[in-house]
Each structure stands twice: as C-alpha cells, then as structure tokens.
Amino acid sequence: GNSVTQMEGPVTLSEEAFLTINCTYTATGYPSLFWYVQYPGEGLQLLLKATKADDKGSNKGFEATYRKETTSFHLEKGSVQVSDSAVYFCALRSGGGADGLTFGKGTHLIIQP
Amino acid sequence: DTAVSQTPKYLVTQMGNDKSIKCEQNLGHDTMYWYKQDSKKFLKIMFSYNNKELIINETVPNRFSPKSPDKAHLNLHINSLELGDSAVYFCASSHWGSGELFFGEGSRLTVL
Numbered sequence A: 001g002n003s004v005t006q007m008e009g010p011v012t013l014s015e016e017a018f019l020t021i022n023c024t025y026t027a028t029g030y031p032s033l034f035w036y037v038q039y040p041g042e043g044l045q046l047l048l049k050a051t052k053a054d055d056k057g058s059n060k061g062f063e064a065t066y067r068k069e070t071t072s073f074h075l076e077k078g079s080v081q082v083s084d085s086a087v088y089f090c091a092l093r094s095g096g097g098a099d100g101l102t103f104g105k106g107t108h109l110i111i112q113p
Numbered sequence B: 001d002t003a004v005s006q007t008p009k010y011l012v013t014q015m016g017n018d019k020s021i022k023c024e025q026n027l028g029h030d031t032m033y034w035y036k037q038d039s040k041k042f043l044k045i046m047f048s049y050n051n052k053e054l055i056i057n058e059t060v061p062n063r064f065s066p067k068s069p070d071k072a073h074l075n076l077h078i079n080s081l082e083l084g085d086s087a088v089y090f091c092a093s094s095h096w097g098s099g100e101l102f103f104g105e106g107s108r109l110t111v112l
Helices: none
Strands: A003-006 A011-014 A019-021 A023-026 A032-038 A044-050 A056-059 A062-065 A075-077 A086-093 A107-112 B004-007 B010-013 B019-025 B031-037 B043-050 B053-057 B064-070 B073-078 B087-094 B107-111
Touching: A003 A086, A011 A019, A019 A107, A023 A032, A023 A086, A032 A062, A044 A062, B004 B087, B010 B019, B019 B031, B019 B087, B019 B107, B031 B073, B043 B064, B043 B073, B053 B064, B073 B087
Parallel strands: A011 A107, B010 B107
Antiparallel strands: A003 A023, A019 A075, A032 A044, A032 A086, A044 A056, A056 A062, A062 A075, A086 A107, B004 B019, B019 B073, B031 B043, B031 B087, B043 B053, B064 B073, B087 B107
C-alpha cells in the first residue's frame, strides 16, 4: 500500500535559518506529491505540489523536488520566519478519481525570533 | 465567504450519545471527503464521495454513517459515541481526480 514517512518533530529553528523537512514515500505507479500546511486552529491548505519526476513545486519561498530515484520530496526554505510556524504534512496520491490523499504524520515546525 | 465550512467547530458530549457534523462547500467541487485527525496530528481518510455516491469507505466502524444529500454537502453522523472517537474531524472537497483538496477548519469532538 501507499505510505509517507516524514521526519519527527517538533523542529525548532531560529528566524532566518535554513529549513529542510524530509519526506519519503512508498507507492505503486507514479504518484503525485504534495506538501500541505496547517496553521494553529485551522484546516490544512495546499502549499505546493509536483506531479511527475524531477518537477519542482514552489510557493511562498518553499520548494520541493520530486525525486523518483530516492522516492523523496523534501521541503526546503532558505530563510524561515516566525509566521512559518505550523504543522507541515507531506502527502501523495497515486490513484485516480476520489482516492484522496495519503498523509505523513506531520512535522511541527517552531520558529523562534 | 468560506469555501468549506463545517459545523459545529466544537462538540463535547457523553459516551453513548449520537451526534452529527455538517459540511458544505461552495467551490463547485464534485468530490468530498471526511478525514480524522488524532491527538498526534495523524490524518486518516474515512470516506470520500463523488456526486453523492460513496467511493471510499475505509475501515471505519459502522457507527459512522456519512450522508451526501447533494454535491455540495457531506454530513457525518456518529452513533453510540466512544471515548476513542475524540478527535478533530476535517471535511474536504476537490474536483474529481485532483489531489488539491480544500479543507474546512475542522470539528473538534470530545467524548467524555
């Protein structure tokens, strides 16, 4: 079956630090990959996505590259801000139709001023 | 102008009671979902519907019964609530075949 593995949190960084959150996956076929972000008290929202190998998704300074050879989709940001504090979820979708997403367990990111 | 709205946001109830959570989306999507998020933030799909038809029914106790009166609504009814049902329940919607889901703000259910 499909699965997503993320690094355990919480991850605590200082403002302007470089961020990497690791994500690896197991899936049949050629999945689409996603990063979702959940700010405190809110629902999840899509941060970025990549639909095929070597695609790079980017948004709000965050980037992730779909690496088929390492089955990875690591999230990176060059300089984090306090407002980036949230829970980040890596997810994949390998089926069609209404299959929904398979999520990782989430990584809680805390940015200190 | 909330895209995916759920009610109620908070629900505190006793074991054994029956409760419902309602969800509505105004995005024109044809597919809707219920996810459960446990205390460790782990998200697991429970159900998905497309055009009012049940597509996915994960290994969820049959005390949970979703109902979709139309494409824009997906409600969740839970019978005989148990302590382990305490969680945040998220409704989401998307276009058929899209991995871009739009989530509601969640409904936090606490069973005492």
